Amino acid sequence: MKAHAIGEAGDLFFDLAEEAAKRKWFQRAIDLMRSKPRILVLGQSGTGKSNVVESLKRDLPQVIDRMTRTEYAKKHRISLGKSLVDVIEVPGQEDHKDRRLGAIYGMKTGVAAIINVVSYGYHERKKDVVLVGNKQIPAVCADGSANTDWLAHHRMLEIQALGEWVDVLGDRTVVGALVTLASKADLWWSEKQAEQVEAEYTSGAYLKGLGPAGNLRPSYSPYCAVAHRFYDRGLISPYFDDDVRRSLRTNFLRILLEAIGRT
Ligand SMILES: Nc1nc2c(ncn2[C@@H]2O[C@H](COP(=O)(O)OP(=O)(O)OP(=O)(O)O)[C@@H](O)[C@H]2O)c(=O)[nH]1
Ligand SMILES: [Mg+2]
Numbered sequence: 001m002k003a004h005a006i007g008e009a010g011d012l013f014f015d016l017a018e019e020a021a022k023r024k025w026f027q028r029a030i031d032l033m034r035s036k037p038r039i040l041v042l043g044q045s046g047t048g049k050s051n052v053v054e055s056l057k058r059d060l061p062q063v064i065d066r067m068t069r070t071e072y073a074k075k076h077r078i079s080l081g082k083s084l085v086d087v088i089e090v091p092g093q094e095d096h097k098d099r100r101l102g103a104i105y106g107m108k109t110g111v112a113a114i115i116n117v118v119s120y121g122y123h124e125r126k127k128d129v130v131l132v133g134n135k136q137i138p139a140v141c142a143d144g145s146a147n148t149d150w151l152a153h154h155r156m157l158e159i160q161a162l163g164e165w166v167d168v169l170g171d172r173t174v175v176g177a178l179v180t181l182a183s184k185a186d187l188w189w190s191e192k193q194a195e196q197v198e199a200e201y202t203s204g205a206y207l208k209g210l211g212p213a214g215n216l217r218p219s220y221s222p223y224c225a226v227a228h229r230f231y232d233r234g235l236i237s238p239y240f241d242d243d244v245r246r247s248l249r250t251n252f253l254r255i256l257l258e259a260i261g262r263t
Contacts, residue, residue, distance in 0.1 A: 036077065036086045037260050040107060040169075043117030044154070044161050045069060045092030046125035048183040051225035052117055053089050055249070056080065063228045066124050069093055073103035081257050085112070093125075097164075104165045111175040112260040114165075114216070118158045118206075119184040120197050121151030128231050144235045146187065155200070162209040170212030177259035178216035180206075185248060186227040189240040194222060219259065221252045 041049050050070050054061035056078050070091040078087050088107075090100045128139045130153060137149045169175050180201045188197060200206060202220050210218065224245045229236060 035110075036084050037112035038107070038110060039085055039087045039113050039115060039256070039260065040103075040111050040175075041087060041089040041115045041117060042104075042161075042165060043092055044123060044157050045094070046123035046154075047092065047117045047119045047158070048124075048225055049089050049092060049117045052115065052181060052183055052223065053078075053087055055225040056087065059246075059249070061226060063226045066231070067126055069126065071096065072099055080253070080260075083257075083260075085260065092161075101164065104168055107169060107174065109174055111169065113177040113179060113256065114169060114175055114213075115179050115181050115256070116162075117181050117183055118155075118201060120182060120188050120200065121154035121158070122146060122184045122187050122230055123154040123157070124231060140231050140234045144233060146230055146234055159205050159209040162206075162211070162213070166209070166211045166213040170210070170214070170216060172215055175213075175216050176261070178210075178213055178218045179252075179255055179259055180218060180220050181223050181252065182220070183223045183225055184230075185222045185224040186236050186240045186245070187230055187234065189222075189224075189237040189244060191239070193237075197222065217259070219255050221248070221255050223248050223252050 041053060043049050046066070051061060051064050053076055054064070057076070070089060070093075073088060073090045076087045076089070078085055088103065090096075090103045092100070124139070130137050130139075130150065132149070132153055135149075137153060138147055139150045141147050182197050182201055185194075185197075188194075198220060202218075207214065224240070227236060227240070227242075227245065
């Protein structure tokens with residue numbers, strides 16, 4: 001072959017390679033723009049939603065400071081297994097009810113799954129005292145144990161919060177599945193307590209509070225996003241360690257992938 005013919009063949013090869021690369025990038029850009037399965041993360045302020053979302057991005061996220069609350073609904077594009085998904089978290093604070101309802105009512109169709117984050121009442125928010133009636137209830141007792149009145153009050157708020165969305169989203173044509181995620185297992189983990197927490201979220205007042213959302217193939221998963229002392233001074237369960245955290249994470253990711261049909 002003459003030198004100039006070799007040169008032309010070479011140019012053609014490079015043109016084709018360049019074209020293929022362009023198309024690949026173009027396809028990738030289209031794939032990225034195309035809408036992804038949406039996962040909506042709900043739950044009261046301080047249950048641990050944002051830390052759960054961060055733990056979907058990396059195995060061990062930083063503990064979010066309790067003064068850093070989510071102010072607006074946020075979308076995160078995250079790799080889950082082999083899929084990209086859009087995870088939308090809502091602000092849980094009472095003051096942000098309008099913003100939260102805006103995000104909930106905006107979900108007219110196509111929510112692959114809801115993750116409702118609860119934490120057995122271990123809500124850690126800006127204040128560490130709550131006024132119930134005329135009684136001041138601190139979160140943590142002097143001996144480092146969590147105050148049972150604080151826990152009971154916040155469990156009641158978790159059930160109340162269901163009322164904001166179950167009538168709108170408790171519809172199988174809108175939402176594919178519901179996972180109740182009982183986070184902060186590092187604070188409450190033990191064999192006996194794990195049974196108690198599971199019963200709390202699979203029966204009784206919580207199940208009743210789900211109302212129509214009981215049709216969303218509800219599943220339950222205990223979880224821990226980060227190990228952290230309650231209000232920096234509470235006790236961590238002596239039965240909890242990093243092996244437990246990892247196995248809960250693996251189990252939750254399996255349940256979530258199953259829920260969105262991506263196993
Ligand atoms: N022990 C423990 N603490 C956690 C865990 N996840 C979060 N926390 C703590 O709980 C606090 C609240 O968690 P966030 O994820 O910010 O709560 P949120 O539900 O996003 O709250 P809003 O943004 O107000 O709606 C954090 O500041 C952490 O201190 C967990 O898995 N275990
Ligand atoms: Mg948040």
